[in-house]
Amino acid sequence: MSIDAPICILGLGLIGGSLLRVTADNGRKAFGYNRSAATVDAAQAAGYDASTDLVQTLRRAAECDAVIVLATPVTALESVLPAVVEHAPRCLLTDVVSVKEEVARIVAAHHPQARYVGGHPMAGTSESGWDATDPALFTGAMWMLTTADDTDPDDWRTIAAIALDAGARVVPAANDAHDRAVAAISHLPHLTANVTAVVGAGESNLALSLAAGSFRDGTRVADTAPALQRAMLEANSTALLNALSETIDRLIQARDELRDHGTVEILVDDGHRARLAYDKIAAGPREAITGVDVGAPGWAHEMRRQAHRARVWLG
Amino acid sequence: MSIDAPICILGLGLIGGSLLRVTADNGRKAFGYNRSAATVDAAQAAGYDASTDLVQTLRRAAECDAVIVLATPVTALESVLPAVVEHAPRCLLTDVVSVKEEVARIVAAHHPQARYVGGHPMAGTSESGWDATDPALFTGAMWMLTTADDTDPDDWRTIAAIALDAGARVVPAANDAHDRAVAAISHLPHLTANVTAVVGAGESNLALSLAAGSFRDGTRVADTAPALQRAMLEANSTALLNALSETIDRLIQARDELRDHGTVEILVDDGHRARLAYDKIAAGPREAITGVDVGAPGWAHEMRRQAHRARVWLG
Numbered sequence: 229m230s231i232d233a234p235i236c237i238l239g240l241g242l243i244g245g246s247l248l249r250v251t252a253d254n255g256r257k258a259f260g261y262n263r264s265a266a267t268v269d270a271a272q273a274a275g276y277d278a279s280t281d282l283v284q285t286l287r288r289a290a291e292c293d294a295v296i297v298l299a300t301p302v303t304a305l306e307s308v309l310p311a312v313v314e315h316a317p318r319c320l321l322t323d324v325v326s327v328k329e330e331v332a333r334i335v336a337a338h339h340p341q342a343r344y345v346g347g348h349p350m351a352g353t354s355e356s357g358w359d360a361t362d363p364a365l366f367t368g369a370m371w372m373l374t375t376a377d378d379t380d381p382d383d384w385r386t387i388a389a390i391a392l393d394a395g396a397r398v399v400p401a402a403n404d405a406h407d408r409a410v411a412a413i414s415h416l417p418h419l420t421a422n423v424t425a426v427v428g429a430g431e432s433n434l435a436l437s438l439a440a441g442s443f444r445d446g447t448r449v450a451d452t453a454p455a456l457q458r459a460m461l462e463a464n465s466t467a468l469l470n471a472l473s474e475t476i477d478r479l480i481q482a483r484d485e486l487r488d489h490g491t492v493e494i495l496v497d498d499g500h501r502a503r504l505a506y507d508k509i510a511a512g513p514r515e516a517i518t519g520v521d522v523g524a525p526g527w528a529h530e531m532r533r534q535a536h537r538a539r540v541w542l543g
Numbered sequence: 544m545s546i547d548a549p550i551c552i553l554g555l556g557l558i559g560g561s562l563l564r565v566t567a568d569n570g571r572k573a574f575g576y577n578r579s580a581a582t583v584d585a586a587q588a589a590g591y592d593a594s595t596d597l598v599q600t601l602r603r604a605a606e607c608d609a610v611i612v613l614a615t616p617v618t619a620l621e622s623v624l625p626a627v628v629e630h631a632p633r634c635l636l637t638d639v640v641s642v643k644e645e646v647a648r649i650v651a652a653h654h655p656q657a658r659y660v661g662g663h664p665m666a667g668t669s670e671s672g673w674d675a676t677d678p679a680l681f682t683g684a685m686w687m688l689t690t691a692d693d694t695d696p697d698d699w700r701t702i703a704a705i706a707l708d709a710g711a712r713v714v715p716a717a718n719d720a721h722d723r724a725v726a727a728i729s730h731l732p733h734l735t736a737n738v739t740a741v742v743g744a745g746e747s748n749l750a751l752s753l754a755a756g757s758f759r760d761g762t763r764v765a766d767t768a769p770a771l772q773r774a775m776l777e778a779n780s781t782a783l784l785n786a787l788s789e790t791i792d793r794l795i796q797a798r799d800e801l802r803d804h805g806t807v808e809i810l811v812d813d814g815h816r817a818r819l820a821y822d823k824i825a826a827g828p829r830e831a832i833t834g835v836d837v838g839a840p841g842w843a844h845e846m847r848r849q850a851h852r853a854r855v856w857l858g
Contacts, residue, residue, distance in 0.1 A: 350755040412746035413754040417761035420735040422814020429817035431727035436824045437853040439728040440665040445760045446732035450818035454811045472798050483787050496769045499737020502744035503765035509751045538752040
């Protein structure tokens with residue numbers, strides 16, 4: 229298959245729909261499926277190739293040897309994969325779902341012969357659905373790609389090209405390292421946003437009335453539809469439990485310090501330092517992963533090693 | 544004193560400096576003090592009336608019967624109040640410091656005869672200092688004013704006029720209710736932001752590298768200088784301890800649900816509902832407090848009652 233193979237996207241929500249738009253806008257053949265007629269009507273009205281017929285869509289994918297992108301919530305994967313096995317068993321698969329170990333497990337269970345390279349674009353808003361799609365959603369975003377020792381280098385390059393063409397930067401990682409990372413920097417922030425919202429709203433109407441920037445920003449992701457939050461968080465429960473337990477331990481330590489010594493020094497100093505470390509990585513130029521020939525011996529290991537230093541693969 | 548008396552601002556950081564700018568820009572006589580020569584130089588270079596001489600500044604305030612605005616961190620109040628007592632004992636006082644019971648206690652301890660009406664504009668960014676000042680900082684912001692049964696109505700109206708002239712909306716409240724409210728919607732969000740930053744940065748460089756919107760927004764206020772965060776939070780320790788304890792309890796409940804039943808349904812559903820309640824208040828038009836004649840019997844009680852329904856006094 230060529231590196232600019234057609235793309236068939238299953239699920240046209242915020243991520244899948246935005247990927248359909250940017251890919252088609254770039255001139256690559258791209259088509260999609262969504263079970264909702266309203267979504268498909270909106271996509272067609274905007275000039276995109278979309279259908280509510282899953283079987284027909286998969287047959288097209290098989291005919292043109294498209295890359296199939298799984299872009300449904302994790303909870304819907306088990307309803308689409310049997311159709312993929314039946315109608316497009318030889319197509320290369322990727323996904324744009326948050327958690328990687330759980331998705332890999334589901335793909336292996338339903339489609340043991342799949343050629344599959346997992347992915348996760350770190351892009352999103354609290355909005356969802358076709359109306360929120362944006363072809364610029366991935367511009368500058370980090371896009372994690374499963375990079376295991378047994379990953380097929382040609383397949384990896386094909387999926388990486390989709391991410392790069394969408395404007396993203398590729399972060400090679402192992403599935404377990406990725407899932408621990410997103411538990412800490414995406415799933416946990418959803419829980420802290422939710423709990424902050426609950427405690428604030430529970431205090432009084434006066435509290436909500438006085439709420440300003442710290443509350444608004446700190447609770448923003450609680451605006452995300454609960455079903456989407458739950459699908460994402462509950463699929464990564466082991467890693468999330470670890471991050472949540474550490475959070476609880478640190479908050480208990482802070483409460484004891486505040487109660488016994490009147491200070492929040494440790495948590496505030498540590499938190500400020502941690503945020504500055506993030507600012508530095510987020511604002512600084514990303515160094516490119518260098519000297520790695522995809523497919524050469526040890527390429528995947530070397531990719532992961534360099535990515536752990538906050539480097540990205542730019543193709 | 545007239546309702547548009549001159550204003551003397553002690554402390555020209557983000558809040559005090561922005562207030563100096565908007566008040567002077569509106570044509571009212573306004574001058575300020577800051578102990579840092581660099582800040583005063585910057586204020587003067589921008590065309591504002593500022594000095595590093597506290598005694599001289601206070602003498603000017605006494606001569607023109609200015610309203611004195613305490614705009615230092617709470618930890619610096621004890622160093623400026625003795626000079627106020629000595630050089631401008633009859634001036635009406637207000638403040639723009641976060642916590643109200645602690646400031647009232649400090650004012651009463653150092654200046655028992657003070658005419659004092661506390662205030663708290665809900666405006667700010669993670670930046671601080673003169674360079675961050677903005678005359679539009681208070682536009683549309685909520686500005687809490689201490690509204691107790693023994694508050695002098697003329698003094699209250701004078702301070703309310705300062706807030707309204709700055710573009711803010713006045714939220715009348717009792718000091719204790721205010722402090723509980725800001726513990727929940729401002730001070731607690733600082734702690735959750737800090738702990739989220741710590742856990743994320745502690746996980747791995749890969750985590751910080753993949754961090755996107757949920758981490759960025761959820762940790763934003765951890766960028767605030769630690770000394771400013773601590774001064775604010777530690778001065779409200781009782782109310783903050785309650786909010787923090789409730790937070791810990793709810794997170795433990797969520798961890799147990801996730802561990803034992805694989806779900807985060809309760810916290811996510813409650814958090815989403817709470818955030819929608821905030822969205823509704825934040826986005827909706829603020830109803831005006833009506834039918835209250837400042838100074839009439841029971842005016843302060845009626846103001847507080849209406850403010851608890853998320854209403855504001857618009858003058």
